[in-house]
Amino acid sequence: MQHRDLHEGQVLVKAVDISSANSVNATDPTFIGLKATIVDFGLSRVDHPESEEPYFTPIPEDVFEGVGDQWDVYRGVRDLVDASAQGDWSAHLPRTNLMWLRHLTRVLLYSTPSLKKPRARPVSKTGVSKMSAATVTAETSENQSYYTLLTDLEQTLLEMLSKADMSAKPRTRQKKLPGSKSLSTGSATMADFVTLARTRGWVS
Numbered sequence: 001m002q003h004r005d006l007h008e009g010q011v012l013v014k015a016v017d018i019s020s021a022n023s024v025n026a027t028d029p030t031f032i033g034l035k036a037t038i039v040d041f042g043l044s045r046v047d048h049p050e051s052e053e054p055y056f057t058p059i060p061e062d063v064f065e066g067v068g069d070q071w072d073v074y075r076g077v078r079d080l081v082d083a084s085a086q087g088d089w090s091a092h093l094p095r096t097n098l099m100w101l102r103h104l105t106r107v108l109l110y111s112t113p114s115l116k117k118p119r120a121r122p123v124s125k126t127g128v129s130k131m132s133a134a135t136v137t138a139e140t141s142e143n144q145s146y147y148t149l150l151t152d153l154e155q156t157l158l159e160m161l162s163k164a165d166m167s168a169k170p171r172t173r174q175k176k177l178p179g180s181k182s183l184s185t186g187s188a189t190m191a192d193f194v195t196l197a198r199t200r201g202w203v204s
Helices: 061-065 069-085 095-110 138-161 190-199
Strands: 011-015 034-038 045-047 054-056
Touching (some): 061 069, 095 138, 095 190, 138 190
Antiparallel strands (some): 011 034, 045 054
16 A cells, blocks of 8 residues: 555544553554544555556646645655656555655654754753753653654664665755755665564554
């Protein structure tokens, strides 16, 4: 399954009851108190369970004219289809899911006001922190944990996407966000990422 249009507007999040939580797994909705649902599969590519022919919809040409990080991903998807499938949108290229996952990770990192980059504690001339341990709240600690996780996730996705031939660079129309690099057309897939994520304890 390839969504091919998985920007932040396609992910719905709602609060769920955590009173019955029986897990300490951060990916369990009853543990974190949130449930995410992916919607709008209008531009997706999926194999029909009873047919050898896939269902798919090419991304409309006018979408590639947009400006912004999201539209850079559309252009990256198009370049992948051109480079790996000679422009055939029916091709199975699950790597596109990694492109969108990295986009969502970057949105959380750079466009989420409530998530702040952790600041180092101020240090006095004696080398002793001016802040006592009591001033480091649980909220600050939680923020740092999420920020670190997202930073590791974004870097991992970038490395996987950068395994490919960097000569195939997507066309872009804007200045990149911090840390952004061109998406390439390598062979990394979502299955590769899930395997790696399990070894790192990100998913169970």
